[in-house]
Amino acid sequence: MDATLAALADPTRRRVIDLLRDGPRPAGELAQAVQMSAPALSRHLRVLRAGGLVRAEAGGDDARLRLYSLRQEPFTALQAWLDQVQAFWAERLGSFKDHLETTQEGDRQ
Amino acid sequence: MDATLAALADPTRRRVIDLLRDGPRPAGELAQAVQMSAPALSRHLRVLRAGGLVRAEAGGDDARLRLYSLRQEPFTALQAWLDQVQAFWAERLGSFKDHLETTQEGDRQ
DNA sequence: CAATTGGTTAACGTTACTGTTAATCTTTGA
DNA sequence: TCAAAGATTAACAGTAACGTTAACCAATTG
Numbered sequence: 001m002d003a004t005l006a007a008l009a010d011p012t013r014r015r016v017i018d019l020l021r022d023g024p025r026p027a028g029e030l031a032q033a034v035q036m037s038a039p040a041l042s043r044h045l046r047v048l049r050a051g052g053l054v055r056a057e058a059g060g061d062d063a064r065l066r067l068y069s070l071r072q073e074p075f076t077a078l079q080a081w082l083d084q085v086q087a088f089w090a091e092r093l094g095s096f097k098d099h100l101e102t103t104q105e106g107d108r109q
Numbered sequence: 110m111d112a113t114l115a116a117l118a119d120p121t122r123r124r125v126i127d128l129l130r131d132g133p134r135p136a137g138e139l140a141q142a143v144q145m146s147a148p149a150l151s152r153h154l155r156v157l158r159a160g161g162l163v164r165a166e167a168g169g170d171d172a173r174l175r176l177y178s179l180r181q182e183p184f185t186a187l188q189a190w191l192d193q194v195q196a197f198w199a200e201r202l203g204s205f206k207d208h209l210e211t212t213q214e215g216d217r218q
Numbered sequence: 219c220a221a222t223t224g225g226t227t228a229a230c231g232t233t234a235c236t237g238t239t240a241a242t243c244t245t246t247g248a
Numbered sequence: 249t250c251a252a253a254g255a256t257t258a259a260c261a262g263t264a265a266c267g268t269t270a271a272c273c274a275a276t277t278g
Contacts, residue, residue: 171245
C-alpha cells in the first residue's frame with residue numbers, strides 16, 4: 001500500500017501506467033514516449049517494480065529488450081482501501097455528512 | 110489527480126484519513142493521535158486540503174478549533190482512474206494477459 | 219572478435235519534502 | 249486586561265527524490 005501510492009505519486013510513472021494499458025512495451029520505447037533519458041526512466045520503472053505495479057519479462061526474440069507490463073494486484077488492493085474510505089459516505093449518516101459538506105458555504109480555503 | 114496522489118503518498122496523511130473515517134476531528138486531536146508535533150501535522154493537513162481530500166470548518170462552540178472532515182470528490186476521481194486501469198484485465202484479452210502474468214515463472218526481480 | 223544496441227547502475231548537483239523549535243494570530247477565560 | 253490555549257506560519261537542518269551524464273553489462277550483428 002505504501003509502495004503502491006509512493007509509485008503512483010509521480011506523474012511520469014502514472015504516464016507509464018497509462019501507456020502500458022495498451023499492452024507491454026520495452027523500456028526504451030517508454031523512455032521515448034515520456035520524453036526522458038533512459039536512465040531516468042529506468043529508475044522510475046524500478047520504483048514501479050518495487051510497488052509491484054509492473055513486471056519485466058525478457059523480450060522473446062531479442063533478449064536485450066525488457067518488456068514491461070501491468071500487474072493487477074496493487075490496483076485491486078488500492079481499490080479495496082478506497083472502497084473502505086467511500087464507506088464513509090455510503091450509509092445514511094454518511095450521506096447526511098456529505099450533504100452538510102457540499103451545501104455549506106464559507107469554506108475556509 | 111496529481112495533488113490527490115501526492116497527498117496520499119505519505120503514510121501519516123493516510124493515517125489521518127483513516128482517523129477521519131470516524132468523523133470530524135480538531136487538528137490538535139489528530140496531531141496527538143499520530144504522535145506528532147502540531148506544526149508538523151498542520152502542514153500535512155495543508156497538503157490534504159490542497160488535494161481537496163479534507164476540509165476544515167470552524168468549531169461551533171470554540172472558534173479556536175479547526176474541525177477537519179473528509180471530502181468525497183478526490184476519492185471518487187481516483188476510483189474512476191483505477192477503474193480505467195482495471196479495464197485492462199476486464200475483457201477476455203485482458204484476462205488472458207493476466208493469466209500469462211500470474212502463471213509465468215522466472216520473473217526477474 | 220570488435221562494434222553497436224538496449225538497459226541498468228554509479229556519481230553528481232539540484233530541488234523538494236519532513237519534522238523540530240520559535241514566533242505569530244485569534245479566541246477563550248480568569 | 250492579561251495569560252493561556254488551539255492552530256498556523258517562519259526559519260532551520262537533515263534527508264530523500266529527480267534528472268543528467270558517464271561508466272558498465274549483456275546480447276546482437278558485422
